[in-house]
Amino acid sequence: MATTHTLLSPAELNYLHTSLSLRPPIRSDGRLPTQFRPLTAETGILQGTNGSACVTFSDGAEAIVGVKAEIERTPDSQSGDEEEKKARGDWVEISVEIPSQRDDDAATVFLGEMLREALLGDGEFAKKLRINRRFHWRLHIDILLLSPPLSYPLPLLSLTTHLALLATRLPKLKSEGDEDPMFDDDWESSVFVYPREGASEGTRPPITLLVVTVGDNVIFDPSKEELAVAETALAVSVAEVRREKPRGGMEVDSKGRELKLLSIRTIDPPSRLTPPGVPNGTATTGTEGKPAPNLSSETPVAGVWKAPLGGTKFAVVDGIIQAVLEKGGVADEVLDGLDGVELA
Numbered sequence: 001m002a003t004t005h006t007l008l009s010p011a012e013l014n015y016l017h018t019s020l021s022l023r024p025p026i027r028s029d030g031r032l033p034t035q036f037r038p039l040t041a042e043t044g045i046l047q048g049t050n051g052s053a054c055v056t057f058s059d060g061a062e063a064i065v066g067v068k069a070e071i072e073r074t075p076d077s078q079s080g081d082e083e084e085k086k087a088r089g090d091w092v093e094i095s096v097e098i099p100s101q102r103d104d105d106a107a108t109v110f111l112g113e114m115l116r117e118a119l120l121g122d123g124e125f126a127k128k129l130r131i132n133r134r135f136h137w138r139l140h141i142d143i144l145l146l147s148p149p150l151s152y153p154l155p156l157l158s159l160t161t162h163l164a165l166l167a168t169r170l171p172k173l174k175s176e177g178d179e180d181p182m183f184d185d186d187w188e189s190s191v192f193v194y195p196r197e198g199a200s201e202g203t204r205p206p207i208t209l210l211v212v213t214v215g216d217n218v219i220f221d222p223s224k225e226e227l228a229v230a231e232t233a234l235a236v237s238v239a240e241v242r243r244e245k246p247r248g249g250m251e252v253d254s255k256g257r258e259l260k261l262l263s264i265r266t267i268d269p270p271s272r273l274t275p276p277g278v279p280n281g282t283a284t285t286g287t288e289g290k291p292a293p294n295l296s297s298e299t300p301v302a303g304v305w306k307a308p309l310g311g312t313k314f315a316v317v318d319g320i321i322q323a324v325l326e327k328g329g330v331a332d333e334v335l336d337g338l339d340g341v342e343l344a
């Protein structure tokens with residue numbers, strides 16, 4: 001996991017785990033289990049790009065995403081009707097840069113692949129990049145984490161990429177059919193890759209939420225300390241699906257979002273690498289020549305920290321999916337906040 005190791009003693013880890021296991025859980029920063037950190041966001045901050053965005057969390061974590069598009073010729077083998085319906089992975093290139101980490105580091109590459117997997121998961125992204133049977137757009141998405149990784153940066157990078165793609169515009173096509181593409185020189189007439197509300201139907205850019213479980217509690221947007229005691233960490237990717245509004249339909253019928261679950265990926269939490277606590281019974285002196293008793297039992301000792309083992313219960317996974325997809329749930333709240341950002 002791409003985050004620095006938390007220097008907490010076994011006693012502190014046990015205290016955090018006990019607090020987060022309560023009903024309701026007590027988080028160290030006072031947030032509710034489904035509450036995200038406050039953030040500030042803006043778009044159109046990078047010159048010379050087709051779209052860009054910057055998001056800053058309240059803890060100081062900040063990321064910038066720039067999107068650049070170029071025309072690429074489509075090989076004849078990829079111009080069939082079946083291939084047109086599939087999202088071509090080689091049409092999108094995502095690079096992630098994190099301070100103090102190599103670009104080819106396994107954790108950095110894994111972050112980029114998770115973001116690209118969510119982006120291509122709807123199967124319709126290739127339609128937005130296709131110009132004609134001979135040419136298509138190729139997107140280069142450059143993601144830069146400006147601050148050191150205070151926590152696992154996946155939610156921050158995902159929300160920033162979401163806004164950058166919403167702000168991405170392409171030149172208006174003037175040619176027709178399979179002719180060599182000709183575009184309008186006026187940038188004011190350019191079109192959004194993801195048209196604004198009411199312009200067309202289809203999926204919107206995905207967002208990936210980081211969820212951890214502590215006992216039977218589900219906690220969204222965990223902090224660095226909460227990740228250090230998490231039993232399971234899941235990356236849940238969802239996207240909004242917009243339908244064409246029927247003529248004469250009432251405004252009440254259009255309320256609420258239709259969300260689509262794209263993927264759920266397990267992430268190995270750093271809690272599995274934390275040092276275990278030692279019960280007082282093992283600190284014996286003077287064994288009178290007898291071997292010290294073996295107290296390393298599989299059963300946990302109350303008040304003694306031990307790194308979590310095992311996977312996630314199906315009931316917990318089902319609860320996470322319901323909390324994300326339900327109307328007025330976590331994904332709705334996050335998307336409502338992102339809708340308030342002005343697209344430059």
